[in-house]
Amino acid sequence: MASEKIATKLIILAKDLIYLVFYLLSKLFRRQKKISILLYHSIGKNSAHCNVRPEQFEMQMEYLGKKYNVVSLDTILGFIKEGKDLPEKSVAITFDDGYYSVYQNAYPILKKHRFPAAVFITTGNVQKQMSLNRVKLRMLGWNEIKEISNNGVTIGAHTITHPDLEQIDLETAKKEISESKEEIEKNIGRDVRYFASPYGKENEEIVNLIRSMGFDYAFGRLSSRKFIQKGANHLILKRTEIDSSVAFWMFKVKLTKAVEWYQKFEQNSSRIVSRFPFLSKVDQIYNTLSVS
Numbered sequence: 001m002a003s004e005k006i007a008t009k010l011i012i013l014a015k016d017l018i019y020l021v022f023y024l025l026s027k028l029f030r031r032q033k034k035i036s037i038l039l040y041h042s043i044g045k046n047s048a049h050c051n052v053r054p055e056q057f058e059m060q061m062e063y064l065g066k067k068y069n070v071v072s073l074d075t076i077l078g079f080i081k082e083g084k085d086l087p088e089k090s091v092a093i094t095f096d097d098g099y100y101s102v103y104q105n106a107y108p109i110l111k112k113h114r115f116p117a118a119v120f121i122t123t124g125n126v127q128k129q130m131s132l133n134r135v136k137l138r139m140l141g142w143n144e145i146k147e148i149s150n151n152g153v154t155i156g157a158h159t160i161t162h163p164d165l166e167q168i169d170l171e172t173a174k175k176e177i178s179e180s181k182e183e184i185e186k187n188i189g190r191d192v193r194y195f196a197s198p199y200g201k202e203n204e205e206i207v208n209l210i211r212s213m214g215f216d217y218a219f220g221r222l223s224s225r226k227f228i229q230k231g232a233n234h235l236i237l238k239r240t241e242i243d244s245s246v247a248f249w250m251f252k253v254k255l256t257k258a259v260e261w262y263q264k265f266e267q268n269s270s271r272i273v274s275r276f277p278f279l280s281k282v283d284q285i286y287n288t289l290s291v292s
């Protein structure tokens with residue numbers, strides 16, 4: 001077991017080093033457009049994996065304020081669909097599920113920096129208390145959702161019960177998507193034009209459903225690109241997830257081309273590893289450490 005621990009540490013070190021090399025290389029491509037959309041969940045003082053602590057979030061926002069141009073989803077949509085120009089380093093900020101901590105801790109920081117943001121609500125969980133790996137997390141109520149919506153935060157739909165849309169029948173998926181949209185529209189008095197698939201799970205049929213419901217924008221995992229391109233399919237956009245495992249240096253790395261290069265490196269290396277059975281243990285440990 002001790003040897004496994006050492007192996008794990010060595011693999012983490014190797015992984016960080018590779019990231020670092022890619023990060024330094026990415027500095028040579030300064031003029032390439034790097035437009036990304038960040039995905040957060042909860043911003044609080046809890047131990048849930050999807051949580052980012054308020055002081056970490058504040059540091060990340062300070063960094064974005066200095067080095068990036070924080071824009072709204074609408075601005076990015078203008079770039080994708082109409083070819084409107086955007087600064088080379090632009091970022092949009094989104095939150096999934098609708099945790100109360102976003103209102104309590106992230107919203108004041110966003111307001112201070114005057115950063116636009118979007119929150120995707122799972123309507124069946126509004127006002128409830130959710131349990132994530134035994135950590136209890138309070139969810140937003142309609143009053144807070146209305147308040148942030150009236151103050152420049154875009155509200156999007158994230159289904160009613162947060163199912164894996166690939167695993168349920170199409171009729172139920174349709175209900176999950178359309179009724180969550182309608183429920184939010186009824187409560188905030190605005191059109192809901194954005195949708196995020198729970199767990200990023202979607203397939204062609206789901207994308208067609210989303211299209212037929214008139215959404216302008218949807219997030220999932222079908223796109224192979226981490227960065228947003230002009231003319232990209234706006235219904236399968238990918239986001240960059242930031243959670244408790246992302247140290248500050250990795251936050252910086254995740255905003256650069258290093259992420260895409262690392263992804264390619266990962267795909268190629270697993271192909272090589274599969275040819276050598278004795279490397280399978282390393283591969284197993286490595287996969288458990290995988291950063292999204």
Ligand SMILES: [Zn+2]
Nearest residue numbers: 096097198199
């Ligand atoms: Zn979610």
